[in-house]
Amino acid sequence: MKIICIGDSLTYGYRVNNENRWTYLCQHHYGGINFINKGKLGDTTAGMIYRFHEDVILERPGTTIIMGGTNDFLMNSSLENVIDNIATMAKDGKQSNINIVLGIQPPVIPSLAETLWASQVNYEKINNKIKLYREWALNFSKETCISYIDFYKKISQELNNIDVKKLYIDGIHLTSEGHKLMAETALDTLDILS
Template sequence: MILLNKKLVLIGDSITFGYGVNKKDSWVYNLSKNLPLEIINKGINGDTTPSMLNRFYEDVIALNPDYIFIMGGTNDLLCGRSIFSIKDNISEMIKDSLGKNLIIGIPPCIIKEMAENLFMPSTHYTHCKNSLPILRKELIDLCQNYSVKYIDFYKLTFDNIEKSIFIDGIHLNSLGNNIMLNEFLKVFTL
């Protein structure tokens, strides 16, 4: 039963989309089994924060959601973009979401060596791996400045890295998705 037609819209990249696992194993898909809300997944594989900001009004605000989740930045770093530009784009999306129940996701860590071997060639894996902890701090500061909730998927995945939660060093397997789901449910409140 959906709670009073309330909806949660999630915008992000492949981690939000559920890349690499069966739909039934995706953390976002499984939210619908745990929350009495309409869940709308606007995750797009390979998306960056400039693209998310570009589509934010149409894909999120125009849907008039009661709850919003935003997570991005890994693909920006894999393209060589700066932490500042990611923070600026997410800040703009936060400003557009003020007055809504908002949660920011801190992107998961990556395993550079695994990604180099199993995902795709990139000259920016070192930049991404080294920048993600700095992005984490910047996004936590941003959330505190706006009094917005956040979920620290970076720390969560880093702390669980030895449990073999990745399929390719970037994307999470079903165990990793389940760990993310449980963490989201701990933070999210109706």
């Protein structure tokens, strides 16, 4: 079985060694399932749509995990635009008989991101868009009978128990420890599906 994970740097694993990325950890857990990481640094949901046919449809995976939107929000794209793009990919995948799973990205951490990423961005506004996107994704998944992996919920809960710098490199991207949590969350969902 083949699972393609399409997304941006949160899927790719920015500044995390390959063997510590959540996609690799999932692959290592399952052995017989080939996890293919099609995350691309700096990508937006528009870029993901552009490469969706080649990177996903033509590869004929059993399942694809679609996660994007954070870069769109960092570039001041609208929530509606992200929703339209994600819904288009989900529809195209379903029409090609691919099992679709939406990945709901983790929140950003304004205090870290302002210092370690870019100071001129309104990260509270971005977090608000991510929360609204999450609400849409949960409803969309229910309405269309597709699954989702709620990385947002898992990471948010863990932030109550652990120093934020153990999970985040720069307020946007996750550390190796953060990727372990993402892998655990993905595996819990995928175990339910199998």
